Amino acid sequence: xxxxxxxxxxxxxxxxxxxxxxxxxxxxxxxxxxxxxxxxxxxxxxxxxxxxxxxxxxxxxxxxxxxxxxxxxxxxxxxxxxxxxxxxxxxxxxxxxxxxxxxxxxxxxxxxxxxxxxxxxxx
Numbered sequence: 136x137x138x139x140x141x142x143x144x145x146x147x148x149x150x151x152x153x154x155x156x157x158x159x160x161x162x163x164x165x166x167x168x169x170x171x172x173x174x175x176x177x178x179x180x181x182x183x184x185x186x187x188x189x190x191x192x193x194x195x196x197x198x199x200x201x202x203x204x205x206x207x208x209x210x211x212x213x214x215x216x217x218x219x220x221x222x223x224x225x226x227x228x229x230x231x232x233x234x235x236x237x238x239x240x241x242x243x244x245x246x247x248x249x250x251x252x253x254x255x256x257x258x
Contacts, residue, residue, distance in 0.1 A: 138251040141202045141228045145169065150200040153191060155214040156232065157181075160206060164233065165257045167248065170204065175214040191218045191225075200224035204248065207231040 136144075144150040152167060155175040173190030176183055184190075191214075195201055201218055203211035208231040218225035232255070234247025249255055 136202065136226045137229055138246075138248045138253055141204070141226075142248075142251075142253045144200075144202065148199075150202050150226070151194050152202050152204055152228075153194050153214075154232075155187075155203050155205045155211050162258065164206070165249070165255045167204065167232070167253070167255050173214075175205065175210045175217075187214070187217065188221060191223060192221065195223045200226060202226045202228055204228045205231045206233050207235060207247070 141152060145152045152170040154161060154167060154170045154172050157174050157177055159178065161172065171194040173187055173194060174184045175187060191201060201223055203214045203218070203225055205211040208227060208229050211227045211231060215225040215227045228248070230246035232248045234245045234250045237245045
């Protein structure tokens with residue numbers, strides 16, 4: 136789903152936005168106020184997070200679908216697949232938080248949550 140659709144569903148209470156980035160990414164790059172957190176991978180070594188399943192099950196406790204958000208929309212695909220395998224309804228937010236790299240390999244200028252002008256905060 137597009138970032139705009141994810142935001143609209145979140146605002147309407149139709150679904151839960153789940154940020155699957157690491158704590159460090161959210162701290163350094165920015166985060167979406169009101170999003171649940173369930174890191175897909177974590178440091179050291181970006182290993183799969185053994186607490187992921189429990190975190191997404193908690194996020195879906197009221198039966199609403201989950202919308203997975205990562206940096207660029209890649210990790211969130213795997214996270215949505217895992218949530219679906221757990222029996223949860225889950226979607227991927229296209230372009231993620233930062234979007235795809237542009238011609239100069241810079242993020243935040245081409246698709247994604249921030250580029251769409253949706254609410255986010257730093258620090």
